[in-house]
Amino acid sequence: MRRGVHLLEEVEFHPMNSRRPLEYLRWLTDYKRADDARAAGEHELTEGMSIRSREIDLVGAFYAVGITGHPQFKVVTLWDCHGGWDGGWRQMLEIYDDVKANLFLSDIDDLRFGAYSRPLGSAPGAPLLADLVAEGYAAPLYLFESAEVRPGAALDYLAAVREERAPMMADHRHRLVGSYEVQFCDTEVVTLWGTDIDAHLAVQRARDAALGLDDEADPDHRLLSWRKRARDFLSGPWRETLLSPYPGSKLAPR
Incomplete structure (x- = not known):
């Protein structure tokens, strides 16, 4: 069985505008819900929404509870790369091969202040x-x-x-x-x-x-x-x- 490969992203929103995290979460969950209906292996780089694929699966979308130590405001997302390194992870990398103009277009331009991504590998015995x-x-x-x-x-x-x-x-x-x-x-x-x-x-x-x-x-x-x-x-x-x-x-x- 292949190791689980995932992506964790922490997104911050400044200045202090509480509507921005909500707009981002709505946008993200709506378009990824639509991606679940795509055929296996089908993926494309689109204008506004980056890569569309069911193998890059948004499993968790969270609003950070600021009083527990997060910067306010922040969203955390957890993605599952179906198929591991050769599956969803490869699809994400392919958008950087012969970088295209639509890579730099996003429906959420100027909404996020910053984002920090970490690639994750499941530990032995970890839940999938x-x-x-x-x-x-x-x-x-x-x-x-x-x-x-x-x-x-x-x-x-x-x-x-x-x-x-x-x-x-x-x-x-x-x-x-x-x-x-x-x-x-x-x-x-x-x-x-x-x-x-x-x-x-x-x-x-x-x-x-x-x-x-x-x-x-x-x-x-x-x-x-x-x-x-x-x-x-x-x-x-x-x-x-x-x-x-x-x-x-x-x-x-x-």
Whole structure:
């Protein structure tokens, strides 16, 4: 079985105009929903909407919950390259072969302030996005982690997440839905967890209680132990933030 290949994009909108993220999410989910009806392997570079293909699958479109540490305003998107490197990823690269004028035309010109893309490779044993979509899985809230690891330690860290952290987080109603090694570098990982507001609040209070900062909640000392264990692999910043799925994206509740 081929490794899953994905793309994560973080899009920012400035100045502070709250309508711009909504316009972008509507535009993106509408045209990608139409792409699902395309024939397998059919792809083209069009004016205004870049490449059209069902193999470049918008699985997750999220509005970033700014109070958890994101710049305001921000959208995060998660794409599944069907067929891996030789499938959707190749189709995206082909638009740069003999660069054409319509590559530089977009229906959303001047809407976005900036965008940062990261190619992702699924870690061994990680959930497959296609399987989640087939299952109909969706959560009302997602926990998004990005972490800097020691050079070469990405897959070791993600193995520890799968074997040690995921069962503990499952006890707190957090499901691991993505575990990724950032490609073309050897120092960054991304994980994605499905959850809900009540579960998010409960895990924060369980950690506070383990620290002796909340005597009205049950402590879970495993949460503190995991943070110490994670330092065996980390070499720099680690951050978790929350994402709210946009209605109409495949990981959003129907």
